[in-house]
Amino acid sequence: MADDSPREGVPKREGDAPEIAADSQPRPADDIAAAVVERFTDVVFFVSHTQPVLYVPRAEWHDVAAFLRDDQQFTQCVDVTAVDHLVDAARLVPPGVEPERFEVVANFLSHPRNRCMRTMCQVSVEEPVVPSLVDLYPGLNFAEREVFDLFGITFEGHPDLTRILMPDDWLGYPLRKDDAPARVPVTFKDDPRPQ
Numbered sequence: 489m490a491d492d493s494p495r496e497g498v499p500k501r502e503g504d505a506p507e508i509a510a511d512s513q514p515r516p517a518d519d520i521a522a523a524v525v526e527r528f529t530d531v532v533f534f535v536s537h538t539q540p541v542l543y544v545p546r547a548e549w550h551d552v553a554a555f556l557r558d559d560q561q562f563t564q565c566v567d568v569t570a571v572d573h574l575v576d577a578a579r580l581v582p583p584g585v586e587p588e589r590f591e592v593v594a595n596f597l598s599h600p601r602n603r604c605m606r607t608m609c610q611v612s613v614e615e616p617v618v619p620s621l622v623d624l625y626p627g628l629n630f631a632e633r634e635v636f637d638l639f640g641i642t643f644e645g646h647p648d649l650t651r652i653l654m655p656d657d658w659l660g661y662p663l664r665k666d667d668a669p670a671r672v673p674v675t676f677k678d679d680p681r682p683q
Contacts, residue, residue, distance in 0.1 A: 516540070520560050520598075520605060528552055534582040542607045543585045549609050550619035553594065557624055562596040562605060565625040568632055569593050570611075570639045574665035589613045590641060594621065611641055620646040638663040 556562040588610035620643035633652040640661035
């Protein structure tokens with residue numbers, strides 16, 4: 489009997505990634521995911537902790553988001569973020585998905601259908617670029633800028649892709665796992681230690 493806890497499928501030891509059977513990806517029972525996979529044949533459907541996940545190729549990232557909005561009533565994209573998998577050797581990806589160092593993640597919400605859908609896009613460190621979704625979901629403006637600022641992932645077609653948290657002259661991207669941490673000493677106004 490399978491344990492339905494959030495820890496199911498999590499590797500017990502480093503390098504001990506669980507296997508996913510190649511035949512475990514039938515046509516999705518989820519009607520929305522099935523519609524997406526039928527329309528975009530390179531999209532891979534997966535269930536993670538009972539939530540439907542669509543692994544979307546970079547070339548179809550914008551088109552899948554437009555399909556979710558226009559055809560499937562996903563009127564809100566709650567957030568866009570990224571994950572740096574530099575030190576995550578035991579990472580779980582379904583068959584048919586080529587893992588890259590970065591993963592851009594977007595969570596969509598359909599109020600009329602009371603549904604949510606997560607999409608993920610693999611992004612290489614050599615070419616960290618994905619299409620912007622700001623033209624579809626204007627509320628993603630700052631979220632995409634934050635991912636750009638902290639991970640160095642470029643959102644192609646973004647109207648104002650500039651730093652939002654770090655100073656304009658900042659070198660590097662603080663949330664990349666290979667960024668040198670604490671390279672700038674921080675001192676506070678009332679710090680009693682000598683400068």
